[in-house]
Amino acid sequence: xxxxxxxxxxxxxxxxxxxxxxxxxxxxxxxxxxxxxxxxxxxxxxxxxxxxxxxxxxxxxxxxxxxxxxxxxxxxxxxxxxxxxxxxxxxxxxxxxxxxxxxxxxxxxxxxxxxxxxxxxxxxxxxxxxxxxxxxxxxxxxxxxxxxxxxxxxxxxxxxxxxxxxxxxxxxxxxxxxxxxxxxxxxxxxxxxxxxxxxxxxxxxxxxxxxxxxxxxxxxxxxxxxxxxxxxxxxxxxxxxxxxxxxxxxxxxxxxxxxxxxxxxxxxxxxxxxxxxxxxxxxxxxxxxxxxxxxxxxxxxxxxxxxxxxxxxxxxxxxxxxxxxxxxxxxxxxxxxxxxxxxxxx
Numbered sequence: 337x338x339x340x341x342x343x344x345x346x347x348x349x350x351x352x353x354x355x356x357x358x359x360x361x362x363x364x365x366x367x368x369x370x371x372x373x374x375x376x377x378x379x380x381x382x383x384x385x386x387x388x389x390x391x392x393x394x395x396x397x398x399x400x401x402x403x404x405x406x407x408x409x410x411x412x413x414x415x416x417x418x419x420x421x422x423x424x425x426x427x428x429x430x431x432x433x434x435x436x437x438x439x440x441x442x443x444x445x446x447x448x449x450x451x452x453x454x455x456x457x458x459x460x461x462x463x464x465x466x467x468x469x470x471x472x473x474x475x476x477x478x479x480x481x482x483x484x485x486x487x488x489x490x491x492x493x494x495x496x497x498x499x500x501x502x503x504x505x506x507x508x509x510x511x512x513x514x515x516x517x518x519x520x521x522x523x524x525x526x527x528x529x530x531x532x533x534x535x536x537x538x539x540x541x542x543x544x545x546x547x548x549x550x551x552x553x554x555x556x557x558x559x560x561x562x563x564x565x566x567x568x569x570x571x572x573x574x575x576x577x578x579x580x581x582x583x584x585x586x587x588x589x590x591x592x593x594x595x596x597x598x599x600x601x602x603x604x605x606x607x608x609x610x611x612x613x614x615x616x617x618x619x620x621x622x623x624x625x626x627x628x629x630x631x632x633x634x635x636x637x638x639x640x641x642x643x644x645x646x647x648x649x650x651x652x653x654x655x656x657x658x659x660x661x662x663x664x665x666x667x668x669x670x671x672x673x674x675x676x677x678x679x680x681x682x
Contacts, residue, residue, distance in 0.1 A: 341402040341646050342368045343639075346392050346416060348377050349500065351430055351457075352407035356384060358636045359405070364643040371395040392416055396423050403646045405639075406430060407457075409502045410512070414439040417656075421452045428642045430457040432516045432666065433659030435507050440663045444656035453645050455652045456659035458520040462637035464629045465579060465605040469595075470525055472602055472627065477609060479599030481526060484561035486518045487592045489571035497543070509545025510567040511536065511669055517575065518563055518593075519665050520654070525595070527555045529665045531680045536673040540568065551669055579605045581634060 343365050345356045352372070359367040369387040370377060371394065381388030389395040392404070396419070406416045406429045413434045420427040421443075433456050434440040447454040460466055473481065488510070497503050503513070523529060531554045536546035548566040555561075572578070572588035580587050591603040600611035607627040612620040644650035668679040 340364060340366050341643050342366050342400055343403050343405060343642075344369045344371065344395050344399055344401045345405045345407060346371045346395070347407035347409075347430075348372045348374075348380055349407065352405070353380070354635060355405045355407055355428075355639070356386075358633070358639050360384060362636065362639050362643070364640055368401060369395050369399045392419055396420075396425065401425060403427065403642060405457075405642075409500075410435045410507065411502075414442055417443045417454060418446055421446045421450050421454070424450075424452055426453040426455070426642075426646050428455045428457055428638070429656075429659070431520070431659065432456075432512055432663055433656060434663065435512075437660065437663050437667045440656070440660040444660045447656045453652050454656040454659075455642055455645060456654045456656065456662075457638065458517060458654045458658075458662070459634045459638045460517055460521055460575065460579075460581075461524055461634075461653055462641060463579065463581060463605075463634035464631055465607065466521060466524070468607055468627055468629050469602065469604050472607070472609065473525055473595065473597075477600060478595065478597030478602050478611070481559050481595055481597050483559065484522065484526065484593065484595045486522060486561070486563040487571075487573040488514050488518055488563070488565040488575065489569040490514070490567055490574045490576060491570045492567040494541075497541070504539075504541075504543040504545070506544040509536075509539070509543070509547065509549075510565045511546060511549050512666060514567065514574075515549065515551075515563065515565045515669075516662055516666055518565070520658070520662050521593075522553070522561070522563075523658075523661065523665070526559050526561070527557045528661070529553050529668075529681050530556050531678050532665060532668040532672050533678050534669040534672040536670070546673075549669065549673070553665075575605070580631070 359365045371389040403426045533552040537548040539547040547568045551563045572590045573592050576585045577588045578592050591606045593604040595602045608624050610624045672679040
């Protein structure tokens with residue numbers, strides 16, 4: 337495999353452009369082309385100095401590509417992913433992997449059967465904060481995790497929806513668009529989800545999707561925890577505003593995840609550990625210590641990981657199977673909210 341791999345980006349909306357810009361910055365990849373039917377993509381292609389095509393088929397037929405980043409609307413992921421697999425081209429598909437468990441199974445099976453890698457864009461796993469959090473948890477520093485709370489409260493302005501109407505449709509609410517990231521991280525840090533109970537509230541803006549949801553999750557190791565998500569709450573408690581991951585969002589000094597263990601607790605992303613100094617107990621003094629790390633951009637880390645997977649030097653961190661498991665939890669959340677019953681994840 338050549339030292340520098342050639343990549344293409346399908347879909348140059350908000351996240352697609354960020355992928356393109358990180359590929360351009362990467363020392364290990366070369367952005368050859370983009371594909372997007374929107375005519376405004378022609379100006380963007382000229383701006384960054386690459387070829388622009390109107391479709392994935394056109395881009396694959398006219399570009400020598402080693403991999404493709406797929407950043408199209410969720411309902412197109414199956415079609416786009418299968419086309420890349422058919423052409424033997426590894427792909428990095430933006431989260432969620434698909435719009436349904438049924439569709440995700442199709443992609444996961446095709447990737448497995450063809451041995452063509454499909455990665456899912458849960459880029460937060462590539463963040464040094466999450467890598468450190470996993471190390472802290474796995475080290476036993478806070479003992480066995482018993483519970484957690486994850487918060488994702490943010491306010492998306494009206495123009496966010498005006499820019500892309502698909503964001504107002506069913507399946508594009510904060511559970512699918514935002515909570516899927518949190519589900520992936522909680523699975524990564526805590527284990528596999530075995531059941532969920534959830535309630536959702538229909539959008540007050542009149543959209544087809546929800547704008548508030550609360551979820552209770554149980555894991556296979558008897559961890560139970562809660563998640564609260566909304567895209568209509570003005571608040572500082574979301575990954576976007578606490579992780580300092582994306583310069584588009586203002587920074588706060590808050591945390592959005594709390595993990596409780598029988599020897600201590602951990603807040604993320606500030607990586608603060610709380611423990612009793614000597615004897616454990618609610619009457620005993622409790623102190624905090626903060627872990628330090630060197631920050632690197634997770635989107636750049638993800639692109640470099642994608643390159644390594646293409647070269648065969650690394651195995652995918654977030655496979656299509658992982659994306660499928662996340663969607664099973666999301667589907668369980670929606671089904672539980674619809675029925676009012678606990679939904680078992682199989």
